[in-house]
Amino acid sequence: MILAVAVALTAGVLAFVFLIRPEDLPPAEAPPPWAHLEEKRDILYDNLRDLNFEYGLGKLSDDDYAKAKATLQAELAQVNAELERMQAQAAGKTGKAAAAKQPPAPQPAPGTVCPHCGAKFDKPLKFCGECGKPMAGGAA
Amino acid sequence: METLGAFSLLLALCLAAYAFLASSIGGWKDKPFLLESARRAVYGVFLLLTAASAILVYALMTSDFRFAYVAERSNRAMPAVYKFAAWWGGQEGSLLLWSWMLSLYSAIVVWTNRAKHRNLMPWVIAVLTFTQTFFCLLNVFVEPPFQMLAVGRGITSVADGNGLNPLLQYWLMAIHPPALYLGFVGFVVPFAFAFASLLKREPGEAWIATTRRWSLVTWGFLSIGIMLGQGWAYAVLGWGGYWGWDPVENASLLPWITGTAFLHSVMMQEKKGMMKVWNMVLISATYFLCIFGTFLTRSGIVSSVHAFAQSSLGSWFVGFLAISISITVFLILRRLDYLKSEAHLESVLSRESSFLFNNLLLLASCFAVLWGTLFPVITEALMGEKITVGAPFFNKVNIPIGLALLLLTGVGPLIAWRRSSWESLKRAFRWPVLVMGLTMAVLIAFGVRHFYALISLGLCAFVAATVVMEFYKGARSIAARSQMNFVRAMVELTHRNTRRYGGYLVHMGIVLMFIGYTGSAFNKDTTEEVKIGSHFRIGAYELHVKEVTDGSNPNYSWQRAVIAVHRHGEYVGDLKPERRVYAASQQPTSEVAIRRRLNEDLYLNFASMSQSDPEAAIIQAYVFPLVSWIWIGFYVLLFGTIVCLIPSKVKYAYPKTQVVGVYERQPEPAQ
Numbered sequence: 001m002i003l004a005v006a007v008a009l010t011a012g013v014l015a016f017v018f019l020i021r022p023e024d025l026p027p028a029e030a031p032p033p034w035a036h037l038e039e040k041r042d043i044l045y046d047n048l049r050d051l052n053f054e055y056g057l058g059k060l061s062d063d064d065y066a067k068a069k070a071t072l073q074a075e076l077a078q079v080n081a082e083l084e085r086m087q088a089q090a091a092g093k094t095g096k097a098a099a100a101k102q103p104p105a106p107q108p109a110p111g112t113v114c115p116h117c118g119a120k121f122d123k124p125l126k127f128c129g130e131c132g133k134p135m136a137g138g139a140a
Numbered sequence: 141m142e143t144l145g146a147f148s149l150l151l152a153l154c155l156a157a158y159a160f161l162a163s164s165i166g167g168w169k170d171k172p173f174l175l176e177s178a179r180r181a182v183y184g185v186f187l188l189l190t191a192a193s194a195i196l197v198y199a200l201m202t203s204d205f206r207f208a209y210v211a212e213r214s215n216r217a218m219p220a221v222y223k224f225a226a227w228w229g230g231q232e233g234s235l236l237l238w239s240w241m242l243s244l245y246s247a248i249v250v251w252t253n254r255a256k257h258r259n260l261m262p263w264v265i266a267v268l269t270f271t272q273t274f275f276c277l278l279n280v281f282v283e284p285p286f287q288m289l290a291v292g293r294g295i296t297s298v299a300d301g302n303g304l305n306p307l308l309q310y311w312l313m314a315i316h317p318p319a320l321y322l323g324f325v326g327f328v329v330p331f332a333f334a335f336a337s338l339l340k341r342e343p344g345e346a347w348i349a350t351t352r353r354w355s356l357v358t359w360g361f362l363s364i365g366i367m368l369g370q371g372w373a374y375a376v377l378g379w380g381g382y383w384g385w386d387p388v389e390n391a392s393l394l395p396w397i398t399g400t401a402f403l404h405s406v407m408m409q410e411k412k413g414m415m416k417v418w419n420m421v422l423i424s425a426t427y428f429l430c431i432f433g434t435f436l437t438r439s440g441i442v443s444s445v446h447a448f449a450q451s452s453l454g455s456w457f458v459g460f461l462a463i464s465i466s467i468t469v470f471l472i473l474r475r476l477d478y479l480k481s482e483a484h485l486e487s488v489l490s491r492e493s494s495f496l497f498n499n500l501l502l503l504a505s506c507f508a509v510l511w512g513t514l515f516p517v518i519t520e521a522l523m524g525e526k527i528t529v530g531a532p533f534f535n536k537v538n539i540p541i542g543l544a545l546l547l548l549t550g551v552g553p554l555i556a557w558r559r560s561s562w563e564s565l566k567r568a569f570r571w572p573v574l575v576m577g578l579t580m581a582v583l584i585a586f587g588v589r590h591f592y593a594l595i596s597l598g599l600c601a602f603v604a605a606t607v608v609m610e611f612y613k614g615a616r617s618i619a620a621r622s623q624m625n626f627v628r629a630m631v632e633l634t635h636r637n638t639r640r641y642g643g644y645l646v647h648m649g650i651v652l653m654f655i656g657y658t659g660s661a662f663n664k665d666t667t668e669e670v671k672i673g674s675h676f677r678i679g680a681y682e683l684h685v686k687e688v689t690d691g692s693n694p695n696y697s698w699q700r701a702v703i704a705v706h707r708h709g710e711y712v713g714d715l716k717p718e719r720r721v722y723a724a725s726q727q728p729t730s731e732v733a734i735r736r737r738l739n740e741d742l743y744l745n746f747a748s749m750s751q752s753d754p755e756a757a758i759i760q761a762y763v764f765p766l767v768s769w770i771w772i773g774f775y776v777l778l779f780g781t782i783v784c785l786i787p788s789k790v791k792y793a794y795p796k797t798q799v800v801g802v803y804e805r806q807p808e809p810a811q
Binding site for chain 2 (some may be wrong): 020
């Protein structure tokens with residue numbers, strides 16, 4: 001009896017752990033590579049808000065407030081610029097990749113287009129019917 | 141049933157080890173199926189440990205005395221709640237509780253992050269299951285809870301058990317260990333995220349944002365556990381103390397200290413990208429101190445130094461700590477470039493520097509407590525002679541540190557982030573310093589001459605004034621701008637930044653607790669042999685011993701003194717301290733009687749009947765001024781922690797474009 005329960009328990013556990021269907025896998029959504037910059041930008045906004053609030057409560061002199069605010073805004077501008085650069089770069093890559101994925105234009109059969117004058121023919125030729133120069137790769 | 145319990149533990153061990161390997165390899169080689177199986181193994185470990193725990197609890201509740209653990213820790217006459225509490229009343233059950241809680245936390249972490257932190261989660265699971273494997277090893281091989289009583293090869297049983305230690309048969313003690321363990325175990329989670337982040341060089345501070353609530357909840361549980369322990373010591377041990385610097389108490393305090401330091405310093409990393417190495421060290425130290433605390437409590441290393449060499453449990457813990465600490469230190473050293481600070485301290489007069497001092501003081505306190513706790517072990521190892529340091533050492537070191545920390549609790553909120561000028565500091569400090577000076581003057585006028593008590597109460601007034609001022613100024617500013625009434629503005633203020641204002645409430649709780657602790661400078665006590673019908677005095681009280689009654693129930697027999705209490709000549713009620721002798725263990729205990737008031741507690745302990753005169757009772761009476769403020773402060777601290785956990789409203793209430801615009805300063809509050 002005990003042996004049966006132990007075997008059943010082990011089998012149940014093994015089935016639960018190892019019988020995985022592809023649809024059981026969690027969605028593989030990776031965060032964008034600039035997620036940390038967005039996080040940093042939010043923190044800088046929070047810091048600015050805090051700074052304003054503390055200034056409002058009189059914890060900072062005008063001078064300290066102006067200095068701290070300028071520093072934070074400079075940091076924010078830097079982060080925003082970097083963020084935009086990364087996003088633009090990613091968009092550029094996506095564009096290039098999309099272009100690379102376009103199906104190639106159908107290539108003419110060898111010997112049907114003259115490499116010298118561009119004349120097109122229905123059948124592959126050894127010499128161009130227009131200019132008379134040799135058609136590379138054309139039929140002999 | 142017992143076989144099923146033991147088998148569940150064994151299977152849980154195998155699964156935990158598998159989850160560790162699968163998540164490590166899956167994370168390393170990026171194998172999603174392996175990672176999914178590791179995730180499922182974590183759930184499996186939880187289910188198996190739940191089954192094992194349920195079997196043990198069932199055996200305890202049904203008084204199945206075939207189980208050695210049940211026979212040792214329970215008896216038939218015990219109330220059901222203590223039978224249940226016997227789960228953690230002994231070594232084996234206690235370690236099983238640790239394991240079970242860790243598996244519960246791990247399952248929650250894996251479930252809530254199943255579609256998040258793809259880079260980190262494999263290594264988070266690896267850290268969690270590495271720890272889980274260690275505790276399952278202890279459950280299976282070192283302290284197995286499913287050992288049976290046997291004669292020869294046959295399982296036998298006893299008629300009744302020894303019962304739970306009578307000192308533990310108290311409602312606070314029934315919930316103290318689980319609360320403490322929830323704290324101890326919980327710090328594994330932030331550590332796991334920190335470790336994973338370090339290993340993967342994860343950009344940003346995602347691990348901090350993810351574990352912010354975990355750290356706070358865990359810290360809250362640790363605080364609850366420590367306070368329940370204090371409450372229990374006060375109400376049960378019969379001498380009125382709530383903290384005796386006992387090694388086991390210290391074991392719970394150490395991670396609380398480093399955890400508190402972490403909760404403060406991590407703000408600097410979030411806000412400014414500073415102190416990354418320090419935070420990594422702090423969260424690692426907190427995790428290791430949690431394991432170390434369990435080791436200290438469970439191995440008996442300090443109460444009996446020789447037990448260290450003999451206890452296999454001790455060597456297992458030492459091995460685990462040595463391996464884990466080595467790996468962590470190695471990783472931190474290898475990743476120093478990743479942990480490079482993004483900013484520097486702009487001014488000594490800044491909130492950052494107050495956090496820095498706060499951290500240094502907390503670290504000094506932690507080191508002093510650790511040193512004092514391990515001193516007997518160190519002296520035994522170096523000099524061959526065990527030298528124990530007692531409460532005077534701990535008090536001597538920790539009272540000044542505690543007071544300095546209290547000062548910083550008040551100073552920090554008054555200083556702005558980044559930099560403050562002397563002018564604004566003078567303006568900010570004016571009122572709190574005045575309140576502090578006035579408080580101390582009044583105390584001196586009333587005859588208080590105790591140096592530390594004066595300083596402590598003065599600082600309490602200072603910190604309370606800063607907290608009140610912060611709420612007042614903020615609420616006034618909101619009320620003026622948003623046309624709200626003051627109370628609503630106060631709630632609005634707190635809701636806009638729950639973390640900050642919840643933190644201030646926690647500080648207020650600490651202030652109230654300090655008031656309570658300071659009261660101990662004025663304790664009074666007396667021990668009297670009093671004939672039944674006569675009386676004695678302590679402080680403003682006159683105590684009249686009216687009678688001594690006795691009786692019994694299946695669990696214990698008791699003797700109760702009925703004492704009429706008069707204060708300044710006016711009758712205020714009867715107190716009935718009691719002595720008990722528990723049937724199963726024949727162990728005597730005291731049930732003290734306490735008259736709790738905000739200004740002072742009257743605390744009576746019925747020590748025994750007199751040996752020389754059978755008509756006389758020996759009564760120990762104590763007056764503890766202000767002690768109730770410790771418990772009140774704790775409730776405030778708990779409330780503040782809960783406020784910190786509420787999401788701030790500000791994130792969605794204010795468009796970000798507003799904050800970078802020109803800000804108009806509100807007129808100075810009328811003072």
